[in-house]
Amino acid sequence: MNIKTVLTSLLLGFVVVSIGFMIFKKTSSNSNLAGVGNHNEATLGSADNSPAGPTLIAYYFHSDKRCTTCLTIEEYAHDAIQNRFSNQMASGEIVFEKVNLDDPENKHYIPDFELKSRTLVITRLQDQKPVKWRDLNQVWQLVRDKEAFFEYVQSATEELLNTTI
Secondary structure, eight states: OOHHHHHHHHHHHHHHHHHHHHHHHHHHHHHHTTTSBOOOOSSGGGGOSSTTOOSEEEEEEEOSSOOHHHHHHHHHHHHHHHHHOHHHHHHTSEEEEEEETTSGGGTTHHHHTTOSSSOEEEEEEETTEEEEEEEOTTHHHHTTOHHHHHHHHHHHHHHHHTOOO
16 A cells, blocks of 8 residues: 555545544534424414513524534523523523524514624513513624633523513
């Protein structure tokens, strides 16, 4: 065997292993998010378990094409809210929703929340209607610092949860 054949074989093996790892990581990441809601219904009331409906909805807006960073932001956002507000999530007071902006029925969210990119938006509701919201666009800068990311998401959620309308 010449050096070119050996290097080609090693490179091909590396590519195959890398692709396998990416598939495994995506599959395990998706299974970790099994408890995350995936609601695309037109009415907010369909996402909750209580008659009064949620007080807050954390919308994670994404597209069809999702990179590792996008998936990490979704996972961290859900975990940050779940870790600090598990009772409110269990009661339906806080809901986490994934929304695919590439779906035609979800395009209205772009002007509704003045979206400039894929992001996390925490929305305060009154009578099942958004009355105040905050675009947490800093999640992109904080994704490499999990502790800072969690603090950012949790403090914004706390602030909107305690806002009097």
